Amino acid sequence: MTTESPAENFVSFGEQGAQLTYGSYLRLPQLLDAQHLESDPPAHDELLFITIHQVYELWFKQLLHEVSAARDAMLGGVDGGRLWWAQHLLTRVHVIERVLVQQIDVLETMTPQDFLEFRQRLAPASGFQSVQFRELEFLSGQKDPAYLKRFKGITSAERAQLDARLAEPTLWDAFLVVLRSFGLAADSERDVSDSLRTVAHDRDQYAVVWALAEALLQHDELAANWRARHVVMVERMIGSKSGTGGSSGSTYLRSRLPVQYYPVLWALRSEL
Numbered sequence: 001m002t003t004e005s006p007a008e009n010f011v012s013f014g015e016q017g018a019q020l021t022y023g024s025y026l027r028l029p030q031l032l033d034a035q036h037l038e039s040d041p042p043a044h045d046e047l048l049f050i051t052i053h054q055v056y057e058l059w060f061k062q063l064l065h066e067v068s069a070a071r072d073a074m075l076g077g078v079d080g081g082r083l084w085w086a087q088h089l090l091t092r093v094h095v096i097e098r099v100l101v102q103q104i105d106v107l108e109t110m111t112p113q114d115f116l117e118f119r120q121r122l123a124p125a126s127g128f129q130s131v132q133f134r135e136l137e138f139l140s141g142q143k144d145p146a147y148l149k150r151f152k153g154i155t156s157a158e159r160a161q162l163d164a165r166l167a168e169p170t171l172w173d174a175f176l177v178v179l180r181s182f183g184l185a186a187d188s189e190r191d192v193s194d195s196l197r198t199v200a201h202d203r204d205q206y207a208v209v210w211a212l213a214e215a216l217l218q219h220d221e222l223a224a225n226w227r228a229r230h231v232v233m234v235e236r237m238i239g240s241k242s243g244t245g246g247s248s249g250s251t252y253l254r255s256r257l258p259v260q261y262y263p264v265l266w267a268l269r270s271e272l
Contacts, residue, residue: 039121043114045115048106064132068139070090074177078181093219094215101222104229104230104233129153129154131158140261171216176192179209197271220260220266231256
């Protein structure tokens with residue numbers, strides 16, 4: 001007769017082992033205790049407002065995870081990189097970004113009157129202060145060091161995060177590595193434009209390069225869709241009022257609508 005050791009019988013997961021549960025794995029007690037209303041008496045829609053923005057921050061965390069990995073996969077070029085993996089991750093990024101746009105529909109079920117019940121309690125907090133959102137812009141290629149001067153209430157840890165993003169390669173930097181790895185010039189904007197025309201007219205030879213270029217453009221377009229949808233929602237909710245953080249509100253948001261991460265890719269359409 002053989003006997004099994006206690007280690008062989010030990011199950012560290014599932015209902016058998018009772019070592020890990022759905023709630024403990026997802027840290028649900030902490031997660032569900034993270035929504036604290038500022039209004040008194042409690043405004044009904046403040047929970048919705050907090051939940052939506054916390055969900056946004058969770059998605060921003062995931063996007064940073066995926067975009068960083070896609071960039072790193074491209075930095076190795078055609079030989080040392082994993083370009084198929086970069087394509088896969090950027091496709092996931094697109095799906096998440098569509099969710100971000102659709103979440104605004106949920107927020108718009110709140111009326112202006114309901115929002116005004118607790119809006120003044122939010123000052124001086126503002127969506128402008130989302131460090132992760134700014135990290136995503138920096139990583140995508142829209143680096144703006146001046147943002148750090150305008151940021152109110154930034155912690156030393158958050159400043160370090162943003163400084164690191166300003167110093168590290170962007171998605172566009174990684175894409176230029178891919179171009180060079182295929183023997184295509186990428187030292188100037190004109191070089192890149194000429195190389196992209198070559199890629200566009202020979203998609204058999206440069207299929208993965210074209211696919212990555214289109215994936216970056218899709219990322220850019222979806223970011224633009226979010227900005228456009230967001231400003232209309234803000235105007236519907238508070239009109240032309242100033243933002244709670246002191247910004248000009250929808251006026252500032254509208255000034256951000258022309259932003260493009262990859263203007264060379266957009267200009268290519270006129271040159272084909």
